[in-house]
Amino acid sequence: MEADHHSRRYAIEQKVGEGSFGQVFRARDRQHGHVVALKKVRIRDVRMLPAAALRELLALQQISHPNVLELLGQYTHGANLVLVMPFLPLSLATVLEQQHLPMPSERVREIAIMLLSGLVACHESDLVHRDIKPANLLIDAHGRLQIADFGQSRLLPKDAGGSLTAQVATRWYRAPELLFGSRYYGKGVDIWASGCVIAQLWSISPLLPGDSDLDQIFQVLLLLGSPSEANWPGVTLMPDFHKLELPRCQPKPMRRVLPYAPSSAVDLVSKMICYDPKARVSANDALSHAWLAGGL
Known part of the structure; x- marks a missing residue:
């Protein structure tokens, strides 16, 4: 230099x-x-x-x-x-690589509070991170989580009709509206990704490990069942929805997916990982959920 x-x-x-x-x-x-x-x-x-x-x-x-x-x-x-x-050399991805058993529920709760608190700060500024994943969540020497790598972040368009690119987020944490090519989305993509991260703390392995973009859609179907106008109003208008012949799938109970998680935590994750972005809990409301209320 x-x-x-x-x-x-x-x-x-x-x-x-x-x-x-x-x-x-x-x-x-x-x-x-x-x-x-x-x-x-x-x-x-x-x-x-x-x-x-x-x-x-x-x-x-x-x-x-x-x-x-x-x-x-x-x-x-x-x-x-x-x-x-x-300089924070430790990421949540590294922690998970070294973890062989489900993380203790109290530590999962602490991480969830810190992740969602950071998201509240971003979302209150109308900033969407668009690449929440374990590798972008750094841990300092005191165990405090910090959201990093804002290279894909974007301020939401002030014009309600403003469009964004769907080619964002790492595949395993990519919200279904992105998988179906939507260019009109918002803070819900960060909530979906955060729900996948929180679930992974119990399961150790990624919740939805698709091998390709197409396989990622099928991974979501196997978890949430088939998308329809009933569970996701407007899904049939998504750019890529009719490009695929989707199989009929029944949703899998989140309790079966996360057997080690407390019932209240399963409830919150279910509110974060759902088809309809408008139905997903906000980061601020998530912090008031029974599982997280009271803070650290």
Whole structure:
């Protein structure tokens, strides 16, 4: 990195991640001695920031909450935008990989409260994360969960008719309206994904592990039964609904899917993982549910 004020301040120790967005480095802040993460995003055209980088930057700038990863700073360096964030090496995905038995119910409850509290902060700003999954939920040294990676996030269109892309979210956590190609959706996609994450804390393995987009739809059908106008008003108008010949399936009781979860938790997960986005509980209302009421 070139010898400017910011690059002199951060001493890179090692590369810890790489993806389509760019690279992530572990670095030490020489000024304060803290370990930080530097997310380096390449800017192909210096006159224009990549959409994902700009979304993440704006999202992190406008939200300040203990359960949302903090943006410590940002700067440009040559042809790169660099986001400075706390370095949290542990993700919920890593915790689940190391877990061989269902997580204790009280710890699941704590994680659910922290996840939903972070979502409330996002949703109150009309920001939809659109990629909630264990790998994007980081855990600090005190066990506190923080929502990270806002590269797919989007402010909801103020125009009620404003459309969004359906090509978002990681497959196993993708809401059915996205699977059927809807471009008109909202905060419910985060609620669905969060419900899948919470369920996974008991089941250890992903709740809906589709091998392809088509198989993902069938995984949802096997859990919730066949979608219809009765259980999901407007589903037959979805762009991709009539492109598929869907089998007739009966819903599977969530209690059978989550045998280790308390009944009140099963009830909340059922309110998060349902076909009709309008029927899904909001993040704020979920925190008032009997299972979570009272906080941590």
